[in-house]
Amino acid sequence: MQVTERTAPTLDDVARAAGVSRATASRVINGAVPVSRPATEAVRKAVAMLGYRPNVAARALVTRRVGAVVVLVPETEERVFSDPFFSRAYHGALEAFRHTGIHVLLSMSHPHDGVDPMLAFFQSDHADGAIVISHHGYDFARAVANSNRPVVFVGNPGVPGLAYVDVDHARAAATATRHLLSRGAQTLGTVTGPMDMFAGVERLRGFQQAMAQAGRSGHLTAEGDFTFAGGEAAAFDLLSHHPEIDGLFVASDLMASGAIRAAERLGRRVPGDLMLVGFDDSLVATQSIPQLTTMENRPDLLARTAGQMLLEKLNGRQPESPVILPSRLVVRDSA
Amino acid sequence: MQVTERTAPTLDDVARAAGVSRATASRVINGAVPVSRPATEAVRKAVAMLGYRPNVAARALVTRRVGAVVVLVPETEERVFSDPFFSRAYHGALEAFRHTGIHVLLSMSHPHDGVDPMLAFFQSDHADGAIVISHHGYDFARAVANSNRPVVFVGNPGVPGLAYVDVDHARAAATATRHLLSRGAQTLGTVTGPMDMFAGVERLRGFQQAMAQAGRSGHLTAEGDFTFAGGEAAAFDLLSHHPEIDGLFVASDLMASGAIRAAERLGRRVPGDLMLVGFDDSLVATQSIPQLTTMENRPDLLARTAGQMLLEKLNGRQPESPVILPSRLVVRDSA
DNA sequence: ATGAAAGCGCTAACAC
């Protein structure tokens, strides 16, 4: 009674079974190079019979390709799982690599360990390239970019020379602002995102630009942090000090929904006493009461585009960068 | 002006720079084997100076270890991201591998492509082992188990011989049932999970067992599907036909919260007219009104335990299996 | 179109 060796079949086994050389077997398996019909069929048959699977480590050693890319999200898994932005983005990344045979891994940071393990993973040749989805973290962006592997960012990483995809925050904010004006709002204010984030700064800039163009002043601002609570607090503050405000551009839907609560606490009705435009067109936009008029923001499209760019880079081409996606106004009930 | 070669430094470069052999350099880098102080320091210095990083492909080729495990979730990414069970489980898996130097990847299925890419990924040596989190899918369990790599399941996979971690569904259900009885409920019913799922069947069994032990009949049952809507429908049906029911064991919190709605529609108050015990102690348990009395279920613990078992397997040991975790009653307002 | 042979970067006997 002999113990069956449980060693996986190698390319050598396949070649032998097919009666060809290892080189020919390799050619059949990888396509591309022309191989004669009989040889091709013999190899295919041998592969099927032996249940052969190429050893990716051996292959990677020579091709320097592992056949996988990674979506790096320098946020704790708790945030990644709770914020729909990331899941939608991951979905988009997946789309970009469908039918390419390239796996799309997902890596987020551990609450205690921070981003180091993510970096280590990426720098250790586990992936051929990365899509980084981050709203902040310049250091991380730099570190990732230094890996000498192709990387594309979703959202302006704030580091010159890096490829990225983003929406035109300023333009979108201006559109939102003009919508409020066209609806007859007399005094506009804005609840901004954090001023240390690109998106926060740009959305404010767009608001102020549109106001200036309309001959108005855009000085009524309060800084939020993109959370519900932060939005509520900022809006409450702004509206308390400036009860004359009848139109508010809020730089995210979540904050806008907090702003609705603030307005309620101050006895003001939306949109009757106060018109509101949010940003993101996320789920809360349709869940809040009233439903939010907002600027569309498509994380799936952003990530899909980033994926396509990454694919180009992997193929040795240099995609245009940055790619700036348009954002359209979605009119609902809040303005 | 010469172009700087951008080839990553190899172990050879390190060895040369340190004035030792490649083998010694390797020993220093991997620890374990004793190396003299001077040699150790020379190598460390060389590594730092050159920015050397081991090539995982080359290493994997000889060690047959890639330094990563994968959490396989045969559900669409949409479900994975929206159901807190999975995020909590992933968190637990991460915990198990902290400080081991082993990366924990996450792989879910694409809505269009199904589970094949996941399988392909795992079977192609991208990971040394897997934790499978699935509530169903015997075929998938079999396929994964056939990969000849260590695998541990979270939840009984229903295939004999496979290692898994689970809660004692029947025991927990019995505890829930006895709680209802001890609170004075006279006529008990249960809304079950799907009968093609292990958890569904077992929780029903526990209910009936406890009823039998108390000399009661456990025939008042209605099958749900673990969703809110399914729970509401099943409860509505059961309560309409059997208005005498004053105690209900509902096999998941989500369904229990649906059952509350059903009770409301029938003009019955919880817990006044109807006592309710759920299962999972998930977020909805505290969000529903009234808050749910429920059986604890800890996906993070399940996955962490599975991770520890996987780690043992990777180290050549055979962990006890199955591991059945206890579940305790969490008393809140619904019973 | 095909085979022989070199070598990717690393670890693990094995000798000393």
Added chain:
DNA sequence: GTGTTAGCGCTTTCAT
């Protein structure tokens, strides 16, 4: 404690 050597399984020139 250290160096030498032999591969791990694969792709890829280079001949033919």
